[in-house]
Each structure stands twice: as C-alpha cells, then as structure tokens.
Amino acid sequence: MTEINFNAIKLTQALVKCRSITPEDDGALLVVQDHLSSLGFNCTPLSFSGNGSYEVKNLFATIGSEGPHLAFAGHTDVVPPGNESSWKHPPFGAIIENDKLFGRGTEDMKSNIACFISAAEQFLKNNGGDFGGKLSFIITGDEEGEAINGTPQIMEWTKKNNIKIDHCLVGEPTSNSSIGDKVKIGRRGSINFFLTVKGIQGHTANGHRAENPVHYLTKLLSNILEKPLDEGNEFFLPTSIQIPTFDVGNTAHNVIPEFAKATINIRFNDLHTAETLIEWIDDKIETVFTNKIKATCKVRHEISARSFLNKPGQLSKIISKSISQATGRNEDPELATDGGTSDARFIKNYCEVIELGIRNQTLHQIDEFVYLDDLNELTKIYYQILENYFKNN
Template sequence: MPPVPDAATPADPAQLLSALIRCPSVTPAEGGALALLESVLAPAGFMVSRPVFREAGTPDVENLFATIGSGAPHLVFAGHTDVVPPGDPARWSHGPFAGDIADGFVHGRGAVDMKGGIAAFVAAALGYLADRGGAPSGTISLLITGDEEGPSVNGTVKLLDWAAKNGHRFDAAIVGEPTNPKRLGDAIKVGRRGSLSGRITVFGRQGHVAYPHLAINPIPQLTKLIRRVTAEALDEGSERFDPSNLEFVGLDVDNTAWNVIPAEASARFNIRFNDQWTVATLEAWLAARLDEAAGNEIAYELELMEGASESFLTHSAELIDSLTNAVEAVTGRRPELSTSGGTSDARFIKDYCPVVEFGLVGETMHQVDERAAVEDLVALTAIYRRFLDDWFG
C-alpha cells in the first residue's frame, strides 16, 4: 500500500488506484476501500463519516462522506468503490485484485469503473489543498457509495438524504464514471436517458400436450403481445438524446416437463427512453398496445419494476463550461456533450444540484483485464485540478 499522504503531500493517482484495487470490494463488500480513503483524506483535514444503510431484503451497505471547508460554493465529487465480480481469476493477465502497475497501466477490477476516477479526484483535491495551505474558499465533499453496481438501494439515494439532513447543500456535482469512448477528452455526460424495467405475464390454462383443446397455451399468446409492442419504434430521438429503445431481456416459463402446457409465461423488458417520454406516458403507451393485442382473448398482467428513473439534462453553463475548458486545456480536445449510455448515480444527484459526469476511457470496464492507463490517470488528475482552480477561483 502506498504511504498515506499528510495534509501537505498530494497522493499519486496510480499508486492510490493500485491500493484501492487491492481492496476486494465486490458489491456489497466494503473490502477495505472506504477505510483506505479515510486514511488518505482525514490527515488532509477532511471530516469523514461512514454511514451504513439498511433496508429489508437488501444487504447492508457502508458508504463514505468526506468534507472540508464551509459555505458556498459547495462542490461534491460522487462515485463508488464497489465493483462487479471478476469471474475466473485464471483468465486475467494480472490478478484482478493485485493492483499491478505494469506496461503503463494499472491493472485490476475497478481500475476504470470507477476507482480510477476516485483516485484522480482525491489526488487533485489533495494537491489543491496542499498548494492553498488549507481549506478551499468554499466546500469540497466526496460522496462515495458501495452500492452502485448492486441494487442501488442503500447507497447514493440514502447518502444524499443523509447529507441533506446533516445540513449539506450542494451547488454542483461531478460523477467520476468512465465517460470517454476511445480517448480521454472525448465526452462529458450532461444527461442520461431514463430507464424502466417491467414484466408482462400471460395467464393460460395448464393441460396435457396431447389434449390442447382442454388447455390454453400462454406462450403463443405472449409472443403476440411481444410482437405488438416491438412492431414500431418508440421515437426517432430528440435534439440532445438518442432514440428510445425497448428490449426484451428474458422469457420465463416455470415448466420442466415435455408433455405439459404451462399455466403462465412471462417476459422481462427494459426501456431506455429520452426526454420525449416519462414513466407514466410509457406505461400508458404499453397498456394501450397490449390491450389492443390481447383483446378479449388473452389474460395478461403488466408489472413495472421499482427503481425506474426519468431522463434528465443538466443546463448549468457554469459547471459544463468550467469542466469543458479544463478538459480542453489538458487534452487539447473539446469534449462532446453526451447523453448516451446507460444510467448512473447521477440520476439521483440531479434532484439535489446540477451534475455532470467525466472520468476515464471506458473500453475495458466490466471486462477481464480491466485496466487504466497511467498517462490517463495523470491527465484526469490534472483536469480535475484545473476544474478546482477555476471553480473556487
């Protein structure tokens, strides 16, 4: 583990990332990652809290909130130390939790998604504070969860609420997710499409396959409903968003027998939708088409899952311009303002303050041999540092 920097010693982002990777923090395990961050931040003057949140039916999750300074402007950097499972370690060129630094890369699970972003921001913040010789002219906070890759129940949502109840009011936020497709500086995420998951269940009548007239087979009926809701595009996209898309992700029939017509069949789907839709209008759109296809012949149920998120777009010119200028100054590239990709915890933060996302190149995230280029870590640290200088300047 690298030496713990004091208030006057900035961290090396590659060494800090290596140490974070060596903490096996597969969701929901803390794995030592939050303890490591506390050991780095507290000597620099940050007040560190590590609240644990609970909810029935979900694992307990430990989180971290670290803050330094007071008053406005209050900048919060958000991220997660939890990672997805590495799979078979034998398939990795370097151990998934070894944190090896070799051939110009830091190797390991979470290097890109997103311990690298955290390491770069911590290094930038410590450097900024060391050069100032004390707290910022405002407030810097880190809001770090261990539940982003999991159900996202006991993480950022509750940590934001906890922070608000403790008197924290944020003016802007950066989420350090990997946002760049190919090169550092390609893109800043300034919004996200919404996400809605659901299940369509068709109820038939169980029976013997040799006597189909005595049964109602729900499988052909389910396929009829699926064909109807996939027969037309939801939209063609909008000025700032890609087209919405509905994808079926699973078909479920609880039947292991070869001579039994099942009683019911269901299909699971997810919709990624742009600013032309809301959860409510999508539910109405689905219900209308399913009712049309079902008529009086098909008994079905449409169930929408909890945790749906609406689309959002950040409009803060001050936040976007400051980060854009920092990216261009370090990389020479003016980043695209993007809303593509999946969801992130920015969908929760948007309810508290303007939020953008910017981090490493995401090509290897969730893959075997996930890795972050040392050169990119250094550049990302420089970008965050320029942003801090400008934001608090």
C-alpha cells in the same frame, strides 16, 4: 500550469489492494479517509443498514467554508474478479507492467477516486483551505450491488443535516478514445412487460369452438410495434421497443394452444416515464382484448431503471472549458446518455450532476487495467475543474 506532483498511481494501488467486493470493504474506505484527513478534510464515516438490504460502509468528507459547494461522488466497491487464475496478474495485486496498472477496480472506479484526491491535494496546496467554497467527497461501498444503503442514504443524510450541495461530479469511467472526450449527463430508462394471453384450447379443425391466444398476442404486438414511440431528441436516441421472447410451447400442430406468452423490453428516453409507458401498454391491451372476445391478457411489469437528464448547466460549461484547458483540445466533449446505470441517478434530484472519468475499456473484465498516462491526464483535468469552479464562482 504548475507542475503537479501526483500520487494518483500509488493511491490507486493502495485501493486496488483492498479486496472490496460488494459489500466487503477490506479497508478501502479507510485508505480514502486517511488521505483526506491528512489534507484537512472533516471525515464522517456513515454506515447504513436495514431497508431490506445488507449493511454498507460509506464516507462523507468535507473541507472549506462559505461559497459554492462541489462534491465528488464515487464508489470503492468492485465486482468479483471471476476466475482469478485467468488473470495475467493477481486481480488485487495492483501490478504495474510497462505503461499499465492492472487490477479489479483500476478503471471502475478506484483510479478516478485517486485522481480526484490528488487533484484536491494540489488544489489545497496552491490555494489553502480557504478557497472560496466547499469541496466534499461522497464515497460509497455499494454501487455495484443492491445500492440501497449507499449513495441514496448518504444523500438523504446530507438533506437531514442541512448540507446543501450545488454541483456533483461522479467519477465513473466515461471517456472514450482520449480522456475527457465524453461525459455523461443522463441515462435511458428500462422497463419490461411480461404478457400472458389465455385463449380457449381446441382442435385446429374446429377453430370456431376455440380461441387462439397466438392470434391475439401477435395482433397486440404488431400494434405495439406499428409506429416508433418518438424520434429521440437533442440528448437521447429514440426510444427502442424490443420483443426478446415469444413462447407458445405447443408441440402439436393440430391443437390450438391455451396460452401464449411474450416479453417486451422498452429502453426509453426522457420523453416518457415508466408510468406513461405502463398506461400506453394498458391502452393497447384494451383495444385488442375487448369484451367481445373470450381471450384475456395479463400483464406484469418490472421497472429496471428510470430515465433522467440533467440539462447542461453551469457545471457542464466549467467541465468543457477545463477539459480543453487541460488537454489542449478544442472540441467540446460529447454529452452522452448511453450505457448502464450509475449512482448519478440518486444524486440528480439534489443538484446538477455530471459523470466524467477515465477511459471506458476493460471494466468488469478479466485483466482490467488503466494506462498510467491516463491517470496523469485525468488528474490534470480534475485539477482544472477545481480551479475554474472555485475561482470563477
């Protein structure tokens, strides 16, 4: 492979020096825009506001012509550094010590953007601007916050402007012990149910005149926990049901309480949806709380994330092949669906989307850092993906 002259390190440093704590930008998007403009990208800054959230700066940049359209998606915003004096080096100093680069956002995910820009730079140098397709960057300033005026609005904007993206690579830190050993193709969903059972208060000696809500709530919960919902499948762990809270708050052992409360958290795979689970819980409640009893059960739910899976397709094949070509390793990357949420959930309805980035080690921590060697390795992989994507299509 041709020797690559990278500026991924310098570019990561320039980005880390911007104090872009959501929704502040502090010039981070301009660093990306300036680099991409100098490479010939057509840059469109996109600022969105309203929709019940704060204003967010974003960037869409594109180059190329007819042919398959690959996009790289990422975010320039970071989570707060916490107590800055606890850091070994200033969180926005982008200090290099030995083989590491320190700073908030080095791992999540400014270095990934820098590596992809460096890979694109080398790719354009070797192939020219007419490389047989289109390459775009979807960069948002709000992934860590409410994520309302970021990627969802950019995707909506591409649709309105008839921009059709065929495949998307999200640069979140997914690697485990070596770069490219793990990619993400989906996520589990999460839903909470808040249950309140109202019974009839009374003396424990006069149980027949009262109705104990604890008895009905425990019956309901054991009913819910009785059988596993599923056994998982090729890409997902089994759905997990947990009861994180159970509260009665009763201080007297001779009083049957009036209320009993519990929370249920379900982490679900793609065999369920939030809606099917809501229905399932409602059914369980109906079987316990029949009209033969006076106790009643109220339930409220909160959907925190929906599950999704992108069945491995063309992009997944190209990525696996590129990783082994660039690293010399033979085993395919793990296709995982674990971890928290990412903006891939907003892109999945538009095209095949896969997440691949630097090692997941210190994100959101004090002294977040990346290994300089890892930046080199990731840029090589990204470069190989560009070669394989545009030359084999």
